[in-house]
Amino acid sequence: MSDPIVVAEGLRKSFGDTHALRGLDLSVPRGTVCGLLGPNGAGKTTAVRILATLSAPDAGHARIAGHDVVREAAQVRERIGLAGQYAAVDEKLTGRGNLRMFGRLYHLPRRQAHRRADELLERFGLTEAADRPVGGYSGGMRRRLDLITCLILRPEVLFLDEPTTGLDPRSRGEIWDSVRELVADGTTVLLTTQYLDEADRLADDVAVIDHGKVIATGTPDELKATIGDRLDVVLEDPATRPAAAAVLNALAGAGPATAGADRLSVALPATGLRLADIVRDLDRAGVAVADVSLRRPTLDEVFLRLTDRKEPVR
Amino acid sequence: MTAIPVPLDRLRWTLTDGLTLAGRELSRLRQEPGQIVAALLFPVVMVVLFGYVFGSAIQVPGGGDYRAYLMPGLFAMVTFTAVQGVMGRMAADASRGVMDRFRSMPMARSAVPFGHSGADSLIGVPLLGVMVVTGLLVGWRPQQGLLPAAEAFALIVLLRYALGWVGVYLGLAVKDEQVAEAMVPLGLPFTMLSNAFVPTDGMPAWLRFVAEWNPVSALTAAIRRLSGSPGALPGDAAWPLAHPVAAVLLWSAALLVIFVPLSLRAYARKGR
Ligand SMILES: Nc1ncnc2c1ncn2[C@@H]1O[C@H](COP(=O)(O)OP(=O)(O)OP(=O)(O)O)[C@@H](O)[C@H]1O
Ligand SMILES: [Mg+2]
Numbered sequence: 001m002s003d004p005i006v007v008a009e010g011l012r013k014s015f016g017d018t019h020a021l022r023g024l025d026l027s028v029p030r031g032t033v034c035g036l037l038g039p040n041g042a043g044k045t046t047a048v049r050i051l052a053t054l055s056a057p058d059a060g061h062a063r064i065a066g067h068d069v070v071r072e073a074a075q076v077r078e079r080i081g082l083a084g085q086y087a088a089v090d091e092k093l094t095g096r097g098n099l100r101m102f103g104r105l106y107h108l109p110r111r112q113a114h115r116r117a118d119e120l121l122e123r124f125g126l127t128e129a130a131d132r133p134v135g136g137y138s139g140g141m142r143r144r145l146d147l148i149t150c151l152i153l154r155p156e157v158l159f160l161d162e163p164t165t166g167l168d169p170r171s172r173g174e175i176w177d178s179v180r181e182l183v184a185d186g187t188t189v190l191l192t193t194q195y196l197d198e199a200d201r202l203a204d205d206v207a208v209i210d211h212g213k214v215i216a217t218g219t220p221d222e223l224k225a226t227i228g229d230r231l232d233v234v235l236e237d238p239a240t241r242p243a244a245a246a247v248l249n250a251l252a253g254a255g256p257a258t259a260g261a262d263r264l265s266v267a268l269p270a271t272g273l274r275l276a277d278i279v280r281d282l283d284r285a286g287v288a289v290a291d292v293s294l295r296r297p298t299l300d301e302v303f304l305r306l307t308d309r310k311e312p313v314r
Numbered sequence: 315m316t317a318i319p320v321p322l323d324r325l326r327w328t329l330t331d332g333l334t335l336a337g338r339e340l341s342r343l344r345q346e347p348g349q350i351v352a353a354l355l356f357p358v359v360m361v362v363l364f365g366y367v368f369g370s371a372i373q374v375p376g377g378g379d380y381r382a383y384l385m386p387g388l389f390a391m392v393t394f395t396a397v398q399g400v401m402g403r404m405a406a407d408a409s410r411g412v413m414d415r416f417r418s419m420p421m422a423r424s425a426v427p428f429g430h431s432g433a434d435s436l437i438g439v440p441l442l443g444v445m446v447v448t449g450l451l452v453g454w455r456p457q458q459g460l461l462p463a464a465e466a467f468a469l470i471v472l473l474r475y476a477l478g479w480v481g482v483y484l485g486l487a488v489k490d491e492q493v494a495e496a497m498v499p500l501g502l503p504f505t506m507l508s509n510a511f512v513p514t515d516g517m518p519a520w521l522r523f524v525a526e527w528n529p530v531s532a533l534t535a536a537i538r539r540l541s542g543s544p545g546a547l548p549g550d551a552a553w554p555l556a557h558p559v560a561a562v563l564l565w566s567a568a569l570l571v572i573f574v575p576l577s578l579r580a581y582a583r584k585g586r
Contacts, residue, residue, distance in 0.1 A: 074420060082418040087411055089415075090342070101335075101337075102415070105335075105419055
């Protein structure tokens with residue numbers, strides 16, 4: 001099955017004068033994790049809400065497993081789970097009460113709804129807190145409950161809008177493990193996030209969106225390759241900085257990014273440059289280096305480059 | 315492929331989902347026993363305040379015990395609190411993420427509004443029971459026998475259900491728990507602008523007109539008539555007071571016809 005399970009074509013959505021989406025295209029293959037990245041206000045939540053049938057696009061269309069999100073919303077809802085940016089569980093009910101209620105609303109028979117609630121609580125380590133009202137849960141527990149509420153029916157497509165925002169590293173790791181398990185079971189996940197390491201670890205493909213449009217797509221590695229490797233140089237003597245900058249400039253063809261008084265960081269062109277040549281040239285220019293390293297860029301650097309606000313947009 | 319749900323199936327799921335959500339409201343109440351105590355205490359406080367404090371200075375037209383005159387008015391007053399209660403709960407839901415989950419699930423679209431109005435009826439019946447017991451304790455008696463009393467009871471439940479839908483609509487319209495809460499104090503003057511506490515004859519003409527057409531008055535008059543409570547009507551009473559049972563039925567029907575479709579539409583369009 002190579003058919004994409006989530007397809008969006010030319011989605012547009014405005015709120016008054018704010019153009020949240022301006023022709024968003026997206027395609028997610030079945031059984032993969034797609035990371036939707038973008039700065040605040042890029043339109044991620046708006047896109048997810050449209051795909052999850054919560055809001056209708058002004059123009060364009062989207063299909064989940066072949067069903068249109070507007071005209072066949074009922075069929076779409078049978079196939080999706082949504083964990084929104086804000087936890088969507090009932091604070092006054094207990095964790096178990098929430099899962100049982102949502103199980104019933106998914107039209108499971110009472111006994112089955114109860115059994116499924118117990119199963120999920122057990123599997124995701126919430127059994128101990130199960131009979132306390134959710135209002136008293138920690139942020140991490142609440143998000144975990146929110147996530148497992150989506151899993152009652154084992155959805156084909158799961159939308160996660162910033163699933164780990166505000167969580168400590170341990171809770172984030174737990175959510176990541178859960179997502180990986182789901183994907184292993186065949187679920188397709190569309191995930192938005194502010195944390196690029198999250199996309200790096202979880203996503204098969206990444207779509208970077210800015211101002212309501214996809215501006216780049218690819219695997220995390222492909223995206224990193226587009227901006228070339230990074231060269232980090234630490235100088236023994238900060239006074240040699242201008243000389244070092246000139247050398248790097250000549251090699252890389254672009255002005256080095258400042259990384260500190262005694263260090264320089266520069267993006268190298270995708271064409272291969274050998275570390276040995278760089279060190280030799282620096283040496284000839286009389287620059288003593290304490291450390292030099294060549295590395296792949298982080299997704300953060302890719303992201304900052306792609307969404308650079310200085311570039312004119314429209 | 316899933317079959318297109320036939321209308322009967324749809325109706326069944328609307329009812330089942332509505333019941334599940336009504337059960338949710340009851341579980342929520344169980345977590346907040348303070349709310350139940352306050353709801354039960356309110357009518358008792360009103361009986362003491364009006365029956366014994368103000369009542370000592372009020373003359374019942376045509377004679378009779380003021381507290382027996384007052385109780386039908388308090389039944390009506392408590393019935394109308396349905397609007398505030400449902401509005402608050404609906405607005406709280408509308409302002410929270412849990413509504414998004416409901417709307418992204420394959421449940422009946424109308425289940426949430428039906429759940430809220432239905433839950434209120436389940437809350438309303440025991441509340442009415444407490445009121446009746448309080449009434450009996452302070453000397454009110456259904457004088458006409460059991461059948462008319464049951465009829466009065468049914469009218470109260472019917473109008474309360476219709477008022478619940480007004481609450482659903484208002485809750486969806488304000489969308490904000492705080493705004494809904496701020497509107498609660500408006501309920502008291504609305505119910506007092508009626509024949510519930512004092513006869514309307516003594517009011518200035520324009521106020522009397524408003525009070526006589528207030529649905530609170532129709533319900534109060536209907537309960538008085540069906541329970542044989544004191545409170546003779548003035549000879550020139552307005553139509554709703556002269557035909558109170560018909561007036562309550564008409565009010566209920568009108569509210570349902572207007573507010574059920576309005577609420578369902580407001581719910582379906584939320585977030586569009
Ligand atoms: N209901 C709404 N009414 C008015 N404007 C809205 C509404 N929802 C979103 N917007 C606007 O649309 C734009 C995109 O918002 P959206 O929430 O999709 O961004 P986002 O990428 O999810 O941002 P964040 O990372 O902060 O969550 C923003 O400018 C936002 O202010
Ligand atoms: Mg967002």
